[in-house]
Amino acid sequence: MISEGTAFTFAVIFGIITVLLVRSRDVHAWQAVCVGLFGLYLGQTPVLHTVHGLVIWLINGFSHP
Template structure:
C-alpha cells in the first residue's frame, strides 16, 4: 500500500478513535494502547523514543 492510499485510512481510524474517546466508550488506558499500537504499526521515527519509554515502564513494573 502506498503512502497516498494509506493516508485516508490513517485519518479515518484517527477520527474513529477520537470519537470513541470523546463518547467515553474507551477509557484513557485503552486510548493509550490504541496510540501505541498505531505507532508500532506505522513505524514512525518516534517509535524509538516510545519503545524506550515502554521498556523503562515495564522494567520498573517487573522489578
C-alpha cells in the same frame, strides 16, 4: 535500535488489545494509550524509538519487586 521481531511482537500485543477494546465499545484513557501505541508500532514512525524506550522502561519498572 528496535529489532523487527520486537516491534512485531509489540504490534501484535497492542493489536489484540485494540481489537478487544473496540469490541467493548468503551474506551478509557489508558485504553486509548494502548490504541495509540498500536498505531505507532504498526506505522514504524520516527518517534517510535523514543516511545519504545519509554515502554521498555515502564515494563522494567513494573516487573521489579
